[in-house]
Amino acid sequence: MNRWLALLGIGVVLAGCAGTTPTPEPTAVPTGTPAVARNVTPAPNPDPTPSRTPTPSPSLIAWPAGITAHPAGSAGNDIGVLTYLPAGYEDDDADVPLLVFLHGSGEAGDGSETQLRQVLKNGIPSMIAAGEWPTELPFVVLMPQYSSAEANGPCALNDEIESVIAWAAETYRIDPARVYLTGISCGAIGVLDYLADSQERRVAATVPIASAPYEGAYAGARVRGGCAIASTPTWFFHGALDDIVPVHYVQDAVEELRACTNPRPKVLKLTVYSDADHDSWSRTYDGSAGYDIYGWFLDQTSRSDD
Numbered sequence: 001m002n003r004w005l006a007l008l009g010i011g012v013v014l015a016g017c018a019g020t021t022p023t024p025e026p027t028a029v030p031t032g033t034p035a036v037a038r039n040v041t042p043a044p045n046p047d048p049t050p051s052r053t054p055t056p057s058p059s060l061i062a063w064p065a066g067i068t069a070h071p072a073g074s075a076g077n078d079i080g081v082l083t084y085l086p087a088g089y090e091d092d093d094a095d096v097p098l099l100v101f102l103h104g105s106g107e108a109g110d111g112s113e114t115q116l117r118q119v120l121k122n123g124i125p126s127m128i129a130a131g132e133w134p135t136e137l138p139f140v141v142l143m144p145q146y147s148s149a150e151a152n153g154p155c156a157l158n159d160e161i162e163s164v165i166a167w168a169a170e171t172y173r174i175d176p177a178r179v180y181l182t183g184i185s186c187g188a189i190g191v192l193d194y195l196a197d198s199q200e201r202r203v204a205a206t207v208p209i210a211s212a213p214y215e216g217a218y219a220g221a222r223v224r225g226g227c228a229i230a231s232t233p234t235w236f237f238h239g240a241l242d243d244i245v246p247v248h249y250v251q252d253a254v255e256e257l258r259a260c261t262n263p264r265p266k267v268l269k270l271t272v273y274s275d276a277d278h279d280s281w282s283r284t285y286d287g288s289a290g291y292d293i294y295g296w297f298l299d300q301t302s303r304s305d306d
Contacts, residue, residue, distance in 0.1 A: 003055055005109060007303075013023060024264060025034065026157075034094075043057045048151045055093075060293075064120070064128065064129040064130075064131075065084075065131065066084050066085075066128055067083070067084055067120075067128055067129060068082070068083045068084075068085075069081075069082055069113055069116050070082075070160070071111060071112050071113045071116065072110070072111030072112065075171070076170070076171070077147065077163075077164070077167045078163045078167070079111045079144050079145060079147075079160055079163060079164065080109070080110070080111025080112065080115070080116045080144065080145045081111075081142055081143065081144045081145070081164060081167070082116055082119055082120075082125060082142075082143040082144075083140070083141065083142055083143070084128050084133070084139075084141040084143075084242060085139070085140055085172075086135075086137060086138050086139060086140065087136070089140070089173075089246070092174065094173070095173045095174060095176075095177055096138055096139065096140055096172075096173060096174065096175060096178075097138055097139050097140070097174075097178035097179070097297070097298065098139065098140050098142065098162060098168050098172070098174045098175070098178065098179045098180065098181065099124075099139040099140070099141050099142070099180045099182065099297065100127065100141075100142045100143075100144070100161065100165065100167070100168075100179070100180070100181050100182070101123060101124045101142070101143045101183065101187070102144070102146070102161070102181070102182070102186075102187025102188065102190050102191060103118075103119050103122065103123065103125070103143070103145065103146075103183070103184065103185030103186075103187050103244050104122060104151075104184045104185035104186050104187055105122075105151035105155070105185060105186040106118075106121070106122075106149040106150070106151075107119050107121050107122065107145070107153035108145065108146055108147060108150065108152075108186075109145050109147070109148065109226070109251045110145075110147065110148075111144075111145050111147075115145065117147070117215035119143050119145050122184060122279075122281065122282075123184050123281050123282075123285055124141060124143065124182070124285055125143045125293075127285060127286060128141070129227070129304065132286065134253045134294075137294055138298075139180075139294075140168065140172050140174065142164055142168055144160060144161075144164045145189075145196075146160050146190070150186075150190075151170060151186050154189075154193075154195065155186040155187070155189035155190050156190070156193045156197075157189075157190025157191075157193055157194065158190075158193050158194045158196075158197040158198055160190070161181065161190065161191070161194040161198070162194070162198065162200075165179060165202055165203075172177065176202070177204060177301045177302045177303040178204055178297075178298070178301055179202055179203045179204055179302070179303075180203060180204060180205050180206065180207075180297045180300075181194065181203050181205075181206040181207075182206065182207040182208070182209070182293070183208060183209065183210070183211075183215045184210055185209075185210045185244070185245065185278065188208035188209050188210055188211030189208070189211050189212055189213070191206050191208045191211070192206075192208055192211055192213045192224065192225070192229060193214050193224065195225055195228070195232050195234070196224045196225025196226075196228065196229060196270045197225070201232065201302075203302070204233070204297075204300045204301050205230075205232065205233040205234065205267070205297055205300035206233070206234045206235075206301040207234070207235050207236075207237065207284075207293050207296075207297070208234065208236055208237075208241060208247050209236075209237045209238070209280055209281040209284055210237070210238060210239065210244070210278055210279075210280050210281065211236065211238075211245065212245045212249045212250065212252060212253075213225075213229065213249070213253040214249055214252075214253060220255075221256060223241055223256050225262075226260075227257065227260035227270065228262075228263075228303070229257060229260060230257045230258075230260045230263065230264070230265035230266065230268055231265075231266055232264045232266065233266050233267035233268075233271040233300045234267070234268055234269070235267075235270075235271070235296060236250050236254060236269065236270045236271070237272075237273070237280050237281070237284045237291075238250045238251075238268075238270070238271075238272050238273070238276075238280055239270050239272070239273050239276030239277050239278060239280035240272050240273060240274045240275070240276065241275065241276060241278070242276070242277055242278045242280065243277065243278070244278045245278065247272060250270065251270070251272070254268065266279075267300065271284075271289075271291060273289065
């Protein structure tokens with residue numbers, strides 16, 4: 001008995017010494033997993049069809065509920081993207097509408113996991129992060145991050161938008177007739193750049209907020225893309241007190257577009273808030289101004305028979 005007590009005492013001392021050494025991070029091995037018996041054939045996978053949702057890379061950042069980060073190049077994407085999937089997406093096999101949000105210049109970055117956090121500051125990403133996004137909305141929401149070079153330049157985002165729409169079509173169950181674009185400030189200018197330059201015109205409608213659709217972004221120049229922009233249903237929003245992008249830029253542009261005859265504007269709307277400055281997006285996205293842009297989006301489709 002004394003021999004066993006002595007051995008037990010040695011074990012206690014050793015355990016105490018081991019406790020002084022920092023414990024490494026545990027590996028991601030499930031606890032309580034039973035050992036697999038020999039000569040037992042594993043049960044077949046009842047659903048071998050792969051999911052069309054990319055597996056996110058291990059993250060060092062705690063992201064808000066509902067948001068998944070795909071740093072640039074991590075899942076076949078060229079630029080960093082934050083994603084949100086609507087409720088029930090994994091439980092169905094139906095195609096769903098896509099809504100792409102383009103941030104402002106202050107949220108630009110290199111698409112790394114760390115810098116993608118900048119995208120959460122304003123607009124739709126901010127609403128999702130705060131738990132204020134209406135869960136009944138059916139959109140897959142993609143929130144890509146463009147570079148500081150574009151933010152400090154002409155906000156020419158056609159290539160970035162083309163890239164993220166193509167990636168979404170390959171990665172998620174997207175209804176190709178219900179792809180929508182919205183953006184704020186530089187991102188909104190990028191939306192209009194897409195309408196001016198895109199060859200495929202894969203979007204059904206756009207909502208640019210605090211944008212400047214002029215060539216060179218100053219009054220007196222012609223609308224970039226000309227009347228071709230008017231062939232995509234577009235609803236502009238702006239603040240009358242905007243001292244960064246003066247409201248007459250968009251007012252003059254809309255007047256010019258409404259005069260187009262080849263093609264004639266399909267749907268062209270402008271809403272100006274008399275008391276808003278450059279931030280005319282918060283009240284637009286959260287619906288507090290009384291405008292339902294999400295219902296309006298869903299009323300627009302690129303199907304020729306709708």
